[in-house]
Amino acid sequence: xxxxxxxxxxxxxxxxxxxxxxxxxxxxxxxxxxxxxxxxxxxxxxxxxxxxxxxxxxxxxxxxxxxxxxxxxxxxxxxxxxxxxxxxxxxxxxxxxxxxxxxxxxxxxxxxxxxxxxxxxxxxxxxxxxxxxxxxxxxxxxxxxxxxxxxxxxxxxxxxxxxxxxxxxxxxxxxxxxxxxxxxxxxxxxxxxxxxxxxxxxxxxxxxxxxxxxxxxxxxxxxxxxxxxxxxxxxxxxxxxxxxxxxxxxxxxxxxxxxxxxxxxxxxxxxxxxxxxxxxxxxxxxxxxxxxxxxxxxxxxxxxxxxxxxxxxxxxxxxxxxxxxxxxxxxxxxxxxxxxxxxxxxxxxxxxxxxxxxxxxxxxxxxxxxxxxxxxxxxxxxxxxxxxxxxxxxxxxxxxxxxxxxxxxxxxxxxxxxxxxxxxxxxxxxxxxxxxxxxxxxxxxxxxxxxxxxxxxxxxxxxxxxxxxxxxxxxxxxxxxxxxxxxxxxxxxxxxxxxxxxxxxxxxxxxxxxxxxxxxxxxxxxxxxxxxxxxxxxxxxxxxxxxxxxxxxxxxxxxxxxxxxxxxxxxxxxxxxxxxxxxxxxxxxxxxxxxxxxxxxxxxxxxxxxxxxxxxxxxxxxxxxxxxxxxxxxxxxxxxxxxxxxxxxxxxxxxxxxxxxxxxxxxxxxxxxxxxxxxxxxxxxxxxxxxxxxxxxxxxxxxxxxxxxxxxxxxxxxxxxxxxxxxxxxxxxxxxxxxxxxxxxxxxxxxxxxxxxxxxxxxxxxxxxxxxxxxxxxxxxxxxxxxxxxxxxxxxxxxxxxxxxxxxxxxxxxxxxxxxxxxxxxxxxxxxxxxxxxxxxxxxxxxxxxxxxxxxxxxxxxxxxxxxxxxxxxxxxxxxxxxxxxxxxxxxxxxxxxxxxxxxxxxxxxxxxxxxxxxxxxxxxxxxxxxxxxxxxxxxxxxx
Numbered sequence: 001x002x003x004x005x006x007x008x009x010x011x012x013x014x015x016x017x018x019x020x021x022x023x024x025x026x027x028x029x030x031x032x033x034x035x036x037x038x039x040x041x042x043x044x045x046x047x048x049x050x051x052x053x054x055x056x057x058x059x060x061x062x063x064x065x066x067x068x069x070x071x072x073x074x075x076x077x078x079x080x081x082x083x084x085x086x087x088x089x090x091x092x093x094x095x096x097x098x099x100x101x102x103x104x105x106x107x108x109x110x111x112x113x114x115x116x117x118x119x120x121x122x123x124x125x126x127x128x129x130x131x132x133x134x135x136x137x138x139x140x141x142x143x144x145x146x147x148x149x150x151x152x153x154x155x156x157x158x159x160x161x162x163x164x165x166x167x168x169x170x171x172x173x174x175x176x177x178x179x180x181x182x183x184x185x186x187x188x189x190x191x192x193x194x195x196x197x198x199x200x201x202x203x204x205x206x207x208x209x210x211x212x213x214x215x216x217x218x219x220x221x222x223x224x225x226x227x228x229x230x231x232x233x234x235x236x237x238x239x240x241x242x243x244x245x246x247x248x249x250x251x252x253x254x255x256x257x258x259x260x261x262x263x264x265x266x267x268x269x270x271x272x273x274x275x276x277x278x279x280x281x282x283x284x285x286x287x288x289x290x291x292x293x294x295x296x297x298x299x300x301x302x303x304x305x306x307x308x309x310x311x312x313x314x315x316x317x318x319x320x321x322x323x324x325x326x327x328x329x330x331x332x333x334x335x336x337x338x339x340x341x342x343x344x345x346x347x348x349x350x351x352x353x354x355x356x357x358x359x360x361x362x363x364x365x366x367x368x369x370x371x372x373x374x375x376x377x378x379x380x381x382x383x384x385x386x387x388x389x390x391x392x393x394x395x396x397x398x399x400x401x402x403x404x405x406x407x408x409x410x411x412x413x414x415x416x417x418x419x420x421x422x423x424x425x426x427x428x429x430x431x432x433x434x435x436x437x438x439x440x441x442x443x444x445x446x447x448x449x450x451x452x453x454x455x456x457x458x459x460x461x462x463x464x465x466x467x468x469x470x471x472x473x474x475x476x477x478x479x480x481x482x483x484x485x486x487x488x489x490x491x492x493x494x495x496x497x498x499x500x501x502x503x504x505x506x507x508x509x510x511x512x513x514x515x516x517x518x519x520x521x522x523x524x525x526x527x528x529x530x531x532x533x534x535x536x537x538x539x540x541x542x543x544x545x546x547x548x549x550x551x552x553x554x555x556x557x558x559x560x561x562x563x564x565x566x567x568x569x570x571x572x573x574x575x576x577x578x579x580x581x582x583x584x585x586x587x588x589x590x591x592x593x594x595x596x597x598x599x600x601x602x603x604x605x606x607x608x609x610x611x612x613x614x615x616x617x618x619x620x621x622x623x624x625x626x627x628x629x630x631x632x633x634x635x636x637x638x639x640x641x642x643x644x645x646x647x648x649x650x651x652x653x654x655x656x657x658x659x660x661x662x663x664x665x666x667x668x669x670x671x672x673x674x675x676x677x678x679x680x681x682x683x684x685x686x687x688x689x690x691x692x693x694x695x696x697x698x699x700x701x702x703x704x705x706x707x708x709x710x711x712x713x714x715x716x717x718x719x720x721x722x723x724x725x726x727x728x729x730x731x732x733x734x735x736x737x738x739x740x741x742x743x744x745x746x747x748x749x750x751x752x753x754x755x756x757x758x759x760x761x762x763x764x765x766x767x768x769x770x771x772x773x774x775x776x777x778x779x780x781x782x783x784x785x786x787x788x789x790x791x792x793x794x795x796x797x798x799x800x801x802x803x804x805x806x807x808x809x810x811x812x813x814x815x816x817x818x819x820x821x822x823x824x825x826x827x828x829x830x831x832x833x834x835x836x837x838x839x840x841x842x843x844x845x846x847x848x849x850x851x852x853x854x855x856x857x858x859x860x861x862x863x864x865x866x867x868x869x870x871x872x873x874x875x876x877x878x879x880x881x882x883x884x885x886x887x888x889x890x891x892x893x894x895x896x897x898x899x900x901x902x903x904x905x906x907x908x909x910x911x912x913x914x915x916x917x918x919x920x921x922x923x924x925x926x927x928x929x930x931x932x933x934x935x936x937x938x939x940x941x942x943x944x
Contacts, residue, residue: 042537081119179204203227260386351378503689577693602665611690628673729790754798856919882927
């Protein structure tokens with residue numbers, strides 16, 4: 001049975017509690033020194049400090065770092081349950097403690113308040129001086145608590161239920177203590193429906209105490225002790241209609257006192273329905289003493305089996321063995337925790353029994369019932385047998401009343417009751433206002449108190465009779481701040497497992513003042529509004545990325561419990577993250593007629609998945625009888641004046657570009673040649689605003705390979721059909737765990753025509769052809785390469801050798817916190833032939849001259865926060881060979897090349913240059929003659 005069993009059993013308990021546990025203070029609280037916190041709240045973190053303000057999400061995270069003397073407070077159910085393994089130890093003077101903390105409302109009966117549900121099991125492995133208390137554990141196929149090779153362990157106030165169905169094959173214990181453990185105390189636990197034993201102590205263990213537990217309806221024994229030296233089984237209530245309640249064998253030595261054995265348990269499948277309540281084997285009988293136990297088992301059932309002999313009454317047992325001189329049977333229990341007034345188990349226990357506690361299973365004190373004669377023994381003669389101590393019953397207490405107001409707030413309490421408790425004893429009242437001020441004892445008349453510090457408090461009135469029985473009633477008092485709670489909001493793209501959904505906003509709230517809030521509303525700026533529970537630390541929203549570069553205003557409105565409102569605004573710009581397609585998808589190969597328009601649909605491009613806005617393509621064009629260019633742009637839009645690939649007659653040229661699609665993932669390809677052209681298209685990756693993908697981090701361009709001078713560890717040309725491996729991660733600003741790298745690979749001094757293949761080292765089927773060349777030609781091309789082990793493989797598919805040069809421009813990170821992509825319709829932002837992008841100045845870019853190109857704040861690119869531009873750079877009909885270098889304005893020009901061009905050959909190349917803080921990119925002409933330069937914008941990377 002599950003946790004509902006605990007609720008049902010609690011109904012008969014008379015003590016009332018009123019702690020508003022964990023009520024937040026008016027300001028952020030880091031908690032008590034030496035305490036770690038676990039709490040299932042939106043702002044928890046398993047990599048955080050484990051403070052009250054930023055708690056751990058899982059108990060395991062706290063268990064992995066806890067130190068001697070520290071306490072782990074588990075506040076409510078953690079986000080992440082499952083098996084918890086404890087491996088860290090305390091010391092005798094500084095034990096480690098794991099304890100549950102309830103967050104239930106006031107005015108709730110103590111035993112209707114369940115401890116935090118761990119939703120899993122606990123293993124203590126090789127530890128010492130560790131205490132675990134007040135947790136709810138569910139188990140099905142494994143033991144709820146396993147103590148393995150551990151010493152000086154306390155398991156206290158655990159609620160354990162076996163969730164396996166009745167008759168299930170698995171045999172699991174509530175608590176299992178192995179033979180290598182000692183000094184283990186199992187106290188004040190409630191264990192139900194175990195498919196094995198409630199408590200099992202294995203051979204070899206010693207000094208084990210099982211005390212003051214309620215153990216109900218196990219398939220086998222409630223307590224099974226085997227081969228154990230010095231076991232103490234004291235003050236338990238063992239309810240088992242199958243039996244036995246307690247078995248001791250294997251040469252064990254033990255004391256058995258003050259236990260109550262009942263036989264009115266549930267209806268589980270019993271392997272031995274006639275087993276005795278108390279069974280001690282012949283090999284242990286001489287080393288076990290039993291006394292002051294009470295039995296109330298089913299009629300006709302054997303009460304004792306001692307040394308192999310069965311006894312049906314306590315009198316017969318005592319007469320034959322000399323044991324149990326003060327045992328009672330037929331004590332008339334209706335149910336184990338409903339001790340009838342005048343029951344013989346009341347005030348009749350041995351207070352000095354080994355392991356006897358001063359409180360019962362619910363923490364109630366040992367008190368004298370004045371209606372029952374004291375027949376017990378020891379230091380006090382008023383202890384009850386079993387796990388439950390009979391308490392006085394009180395009528396409903398008057399006095400505390402819920403209140404709220406702006407501080408300072410004065411409240412008045414008049415404690416009292418309509419009649420005395422059942423025992424008719426003198427009573428006193430105590431008022432505790434819950435704010436740390438001294439409690440008012442012996443309260444009479446009206447007590448007034450002023451709260452000066454804002455917060456939520458539990459005002460508690462406690463009635464205590466002359467013998468120590470008590471009951472409490474509480475009320476919540478809310479003391480408001482002088483002004484409405486400060487409202488602030490921070491928004492970012494949603495990050496998960498190192499990836500980012502750049503079109504999904506994650507709005508985080510300041511949770512330090514949420515105790516004062518009544519409601520929270522968010523307007524996302526796109527016509528969507530959400531009401532967010534005030535207990536939440538964050539809210540999310542998915543945007544449609546139908547308008548490039550659009551920014552939305554997000555408005556947070558909070559209303560406190562006093563009706564006051566406060567508002568905060570922030571902005572969010574939906575964007576895209578990148579997902580490589582591995583292996584790359586070879587999507588289209590065919591011929592496009594002169595000035596023809598080809599529609600590339602989403603199924604062809606593999607852009608038919610959720611939220612795709614752009615595709616990273618590699619386009620290869622082989623010219624026919626005439627040269628020309630290709631333009632790619634979104635379907636359904638006007639063809640822009642840009643060129644993605646330029647080619648000469650009968651020449652093969654390749655280039656990469658990121659092209660925006662329409663909302664369905666489609667785009668156009670236009671052949672700007674007077675002759676037909678052969679086209680091959682490969683989709684290397686997709687950009688989506690509705691999928692988790694990689695973010696991008698640009699680096700200062702750096703050369704990592706140059707076979708001409710040995711940079712990168714390879715000297716000399718790469719032979720025909722040969723490959724070289726280049727390490728690109730873990731150096732030059734690219735972290736070792738980068739998910740992908742952006743490279744520009746140049747081939748030069750080619751001894752024969754050929755092509756370059758780029759492969760991710762260690763990844764099958766990842767090869768892609770990135771460039772083609774003719775003999776003697778220098779070609780460069782940008783490519784994004786997924787990484788497995790930080791290396792890439794460059795392959796010379798040629799019949800002659802070729803020199804290779806590789807520059808790194810950035811990487812796809814594994815944190816999701818880098819830059820995200822804004823795609824746009826391709827736009828020409830630089831044309832030196834007509835003054836576009838040069839302030840109207842018409843002139844070639846001179847030899848060894850630099851041009852400043854503005855990319856931030858124009859054509860939709862944000863004026864701030866732009867980290868890299870996505871451009872296709874083209875050198876038009878150069879008079880001589882040379883190269884262009886692009887880099888962030890305001891930084892030193894790197895020794896890299898962004899585009900290599902040859903004499904008379906119009907050459908394009910995609911580039912991802914970092915952008916300066918002023919929004920400019922610098923372009924340098926490294927050639928010996930002036931050259932016309934074009935730059936077409938396809939998008940940009942922006943910081944989140």
